[in-house]
Amino acid sequence: MTFEPEELGQFKADLADTLKMLRKRAGFTQTRLAHRCNMSQTKISNIEGARLTPSLVDVELILRALDAPPELVSQVAALARTANTEWQDVWSQRRTGLEKKQNELAGFEQSSTDFRYFLLSMVTGLLATPDYVRASLAHIPGDHSKAIAKKLERQAALYDTSKRFTFILTEQAVRWPFLPSAAMAVQVDRLVSISLLPNIKLGIIPLAGHMPVGPLNTFTIYDSRIATVETQTGAMVFRDHRDVSAYLNEFAVYESHALFGEQCREGLAEWADCFRS
Secondary structure, eight states, rough: OOOOGHHHHHHHHHHHHHHHHHHHHHHHHHHHHHHHOOOOOOHHHHTTTTTTTOOOOHHHHHHHHOOOOOOHHHHHHHHHHHHEEHHHEEEHHHOOOOHHHHHHHHHHHHOOOOEEESSSSOOOGGOOOOHHHHHTTTTSSSSSHHHHHHHHHGGGGGTTTTSSSEEEEHHHHHHOOOOOOOHHHHHHHHHHHHTTTTTTEEEEOSSSOSSSSSSSSEEETTTTTTTEEEETTEEEEOOSSSHHHHHHHHHHHHHHHHHHHHHHHHHHHHHHHHHHO
């Protein structure tokens, strides 16, 4: 199935309409279908009203309850997978206000306990100094004081010991000269400090050595349920378990090649000294 990013929202409505049509064609009420799927009638109603995007497991249960033919199951499952993918373009984010995106990320952080960040080319906002945060938005016209404040406010999640964070940064992400040298040294020092927190696992992948795979994007995984993948013009949000599993597997490869603990801090300290000199 091929599609344009802006069409992704339409697939949710198409999936809802398709499931509703199949139920009616089978002569089922919402209550009868809910009973056969071990779901509530309210959930079936929300799915058919496109107020709730069903997972692939939900869709498979519904189609099995309706005795849908195998070829139809395959088609609707493909539609469900696409409906569980969201495209967020940067221009829409700028129109609605960058603080809205920060509020969404804060929501992900509040509802999750296990976080994995693979940082290919830059430091993420949770690890950034105020100077780095301001610089990351400087190229966008307008007043972003609210978004900057929200970014910095979100860093409080790092000190919540009920949550676990694993950050893997490439050497490029750490050493990219995004700020003047003195400010970059402070940024690298902050990474060293954060790596000492008990619920933080921070690793680096140095350019020296062998890396058998080539990363294409920065991505974040929330628990094992959501993966967000950043591109130059926006972000994809994946909720289908196969997509999330693919990023979990990719993350595990990078984690196995990263340096952690004292080895990591020694590398960071060396790079901070380079910026100071």
